[in-house]
Amino acid sequence: MTDYGHDLHFGAFVTPSNRDPQQPVRLAQAAEASGLDLVTFQDHPYQPGFLDTWTLISYAAAVTETIHLAGNVLNLPLRQPAVLARSVASLDLLSGGRIDLGLGAGGFWDAIESMGGTRLTPGQSVDALSEAIEIIRGIWDAGERRPLRAEGEHHRVAGAKRGPAPAHDVPIWLGAYKPRMLRLVARQADGWLPSLGYMKDGDLARGNALLDETAEEAGRHPAEIRRLLNVQGTVTADRQGFLQGPVDQWVDELAGLALEDGVGTFIAATDDPQLLAVLGGEIAPAVRELVARERATAGTAPAATRRGRAAVELRRDGIDYDAVPATLASSAVEPGDRAYDTVRHNYLRSGAPGLVLRPRSTAEVADAVSFARSQDVPLGIRSGGHGISGRSTNDGGIVVDLGALDQIEVVDEATRRVRLGVGATWGQVAEALAPRGWAISSGDYGGVGVGGLATAGGVGFLGRTYGLTIDHVVAAEVVTADGRVAHASADENPDLFWGLRGAGGNLGVVTWVEIEAMALENVVFSQMALDATDTAGLLERWGAAVESAPRELTSFLILSPARRGQGPVAQLMTVYAGHDTDAAVEQLERLADAGPLLGHQAYLLPYSGVVQAGDKHHSGGGDPAVRSGLVTHLDTATSRAFERLAHSGDAYFLQIRATGGAAHDVPDDATAYAHRRQNFLLSAMSSSQERIDAAWDATMAEHTEGLYLSFDTDTRPERLTEAFPEPTLSRLREVKAEWDPDNIFRANFPIPPAL
Structure with missing residues (x-):
């Protein structure tokens, strides 16, 4: 039995038929409405009966909001890698981080040649795919300032400028069946994406074994490679064969694939919106529940906590990586992770933290603080990461990155009171308030995060009219050093409220602030x-x-x-x-x-x-x-x-x-x-x-x-x-003694608690 502990995802594999051009789009919307995670489309650029898959993905991204989209799989011989990299990154940015990348080495070579592609042998096509992955990832590495150069046999770039970086860490999945392709998946890719209909009995187990062996040889943990599977079936009243039967049969059989063959993503090949509704509304929740129950009994570790030898060797002393809370493990970033270079630095200062935690809620911030206080390393709190002082990163310590806490909502129209998540940027805030004719004074650059400026002072472009940003903060939510969640205002914890406006980074982790905007056209x-x-x-x-x-x-x-x-x-x-x-x-x-x-x-x-x-x-x-x-x-x-x-x-x-x-x-x-x-x-x-x-x-x-x-x-x-x-410092030391007596938050002009 093989279970890698991946969170289970469910998706659709849709035919991009152009007979009714809107039908694949409607199916994408139906998949999203059904609660599915992913919609994918075949990619056969030489097929005149199909829409162009990349154009379809782009169009579908514009009319959906939450579902991820991908080619299944994109035909690499007809899609130039550097251009494809920029296309994926651009659409990922436009869609809010919802584009994934499935790639294939090519197979229908007569058709590929007819469209101007170059015929390759099976071995050459694998080499070409390997070269393409290096180029794609190189283009996405916008933090690297040197131009990208790659002198491959099949794909070359000669000093290409890098970027843009995608909005999220775009996974690369490869359609693969034979040993050489499977070894490429294990060394370079993030996922294995075969179709069950093309496989013989035992192929999943044999493929997993080869992936696991090769991954470990490359210093990777096998769980770093997601196992995806295209499946086909129908929901019927009676059992008629594999995935040909009632909902409970589907649940048992998909759960078996997850627990015994390590499949983490199931993609149903169907153009039937009713099947999509049943898959998302009934089958997926039941499979997740059954698998979670079995994993709890077996003590299966989540995939996010498993890292290979090469990554483990980069871990820093003083951090108990195995003790990272489960709520944070899936999004945590360590040295050696591909996302590390995107989160290690701030705007003006280089950093090399041992762990970056990325909470998505106040409760997860509390988990992060509770974990960090038990570790023997420095702690940095990051809002937007623009701070000139550089205190939102460190060397070898923990950084809690609050970028996901970026909500902007109006609380009271009459007083122009707005609630801002500390991970939002002031450019986003200004853009959101402009249609109402409101504004908040906020520094001189839109990339600055809300949290740092709204707790330190806020000397901004509207300052002589509006005052400091902190002068209009009327309430805040803060996670304290002991992991509690407190609210602060003139009426609730007034001493904490006083201290947060000017020395906030020394007293806790602010998760949101409420500020009264000014009327300004x-x-x-x-x-x-x-x-x-x-x-x-x-x-x-x-x-x-x-x-x-x-x-x-x-x-x-x-x-x-x-x-x-x-x-x-x-x-x-x-x-x-x-x-x-x-x-x-x-x-x-x-x-x-x-x-x-x-x-x-x-x-x-x-x-x-x-x-x-x-x-x-x-x-x-x-x-x-x-x-x-x-x-x-x-x-x-x-x-x-x-x-x-x-x-x-x-x-x-x-x-x-x-x-x-x-x-x-x-x-x-x-x-x-x-x-x-x-x-x-x-x-x-x-x-x-x-x-x-x-x-x-x-x-x-x-x-x-x-x-x-x-x-x-x-x-x-x-x-x-x-x-x-004085007397501000003495009062601050008293507040510090009440809210952070052990001086957990000491990276920002450390204020010693009063004795």
Whole structure:
């Protein structure tokens, strides 16, 4: 008996007939309505009676919502691998991660030749398929910056640019029967997809044995290869043969294939919508129940927990991988997993965690926290992974990735109260709120995650009008250090609510926040470049113009130091929160007077056009060291100090963000973010922490009055009071002692609990 412990999936194998072009589409919709997991289509590009399978899959993806789609199997000799890779990735992105890839080496060579394909021997076709898989996976590896080169005998690419990455880890299943193809499945593929009707008695067992042996030789666990099976039958009142009988016969026989032959996915070859309804509504649930009962008795381990020798050798010390909760095991990512490179890094910092947990619900977050606290490794919590400080990844530790918690829902129309999952990005939020004429101030890039910004502060493009993002948070859900789920608001756990707004990462894992949006139609967005030869004078004039401007105006300045014969340049990004273009132009002209104007563009557009949705696939970016400081005014002394820092060569990126206006309306003690009188946030980025610390301490330290938690990588203990000045720090330590007395959440400017 062979049972690999795979979750059971059920699907349909549909004929792509073009006699009634909409019939295969209706069958796909029927499969989805029946609760099936997958719909597949034959692929015979040389068959004039069929629709083109890839076009059909694309069309069907647009009219379905949850079901996965695949070719069964795609004819590789007539589908160029690099183009196919981009097609699959593109449709996977468009469909929300619902495209799987079944591939075949080719078989009807006369027909293939008639369509311009090249006839291959059986051995050549296997080699060609192997080369194609390498190219397809290489194209999908968007995190690899080197161009893709592959000099195969049958398929070649010469410096192809990689990407896009699919929305999910697209499995590659191969249709295979003979030993050489089965060995290829074991070495390179994710699944074996034969048709039962083409097999003799014992072929499943013999195929499994060869797959298992070859997989282990390659360092893989046999359970890493899903066993799929195309089956054919009818539901009848009486037993008439295999899968020819009543529902209970189907249940027994499919369960037998799962438990004895390791089949994890059953795909019914049928164009009968009634059979699809019975398969999804009656047979599949009963098979799952029966198999689960038998597995519980036998103690069968889930497939997701089984990894081969090569993967196990990459595991890190201090993590009990066998103890990962069952709720998280299927989506967990370890070093050596193909998805590892897509989750190990954040936006600007490289990481090498020993385990990435990807919970899909608050209950699973609680499971993740309970597991992580029992391990002897660092813990990182990731919302969007954009944080400049890099605390959402680590080396050898555990990362809890909250990206799946990305809901955006309106809670109260009258108060414009919205509930945001912390894994959503601010670009997604802006896009969702724009049709209502609402907005929430949120940084300067749409790829930033909700969770980090909505708990640390939120110095955004609407800041002088709206205030900090945290100023409009009215409630939150948080998983605490002991795995409890708590709610926080002004009325419920008020001390926790106070601390979450400014030091949230130190107190628990926030799963959602409720925020009151502002009413906002279009904004004026300006991009301006100024000659910064007189750097200090420009900064002083720009700062004065911003401070005296109406609150509708918020401006950020990026200072590019002189290099390679080019003088210093200041780039202004400014938002005027309103559609009064005359008033906006008047204020922008005042900003332009800060220095010689090199270029200017301005647009009237929704706020969602300013913070557009960004890519969440991060590949690290040089591991920058960052220092930050808050100042009340850009006076002469402060401006000259920032000029000296820029000219020192110790920082390659310098920015100033306006953070006054409405943020001043909130008392210092209302939130754990206590910096309520400063007007500007200054930051500088370097390749060396030691170098930027020395330069910053020598030039800026005497002029600054606090720091911004998310823009600083210097965690020396003395910096803590700059982030949280007294009496804020003492109160935070009391809150920490109540909610995280063992200091589980210590990666984010660690706050020692009060004794």
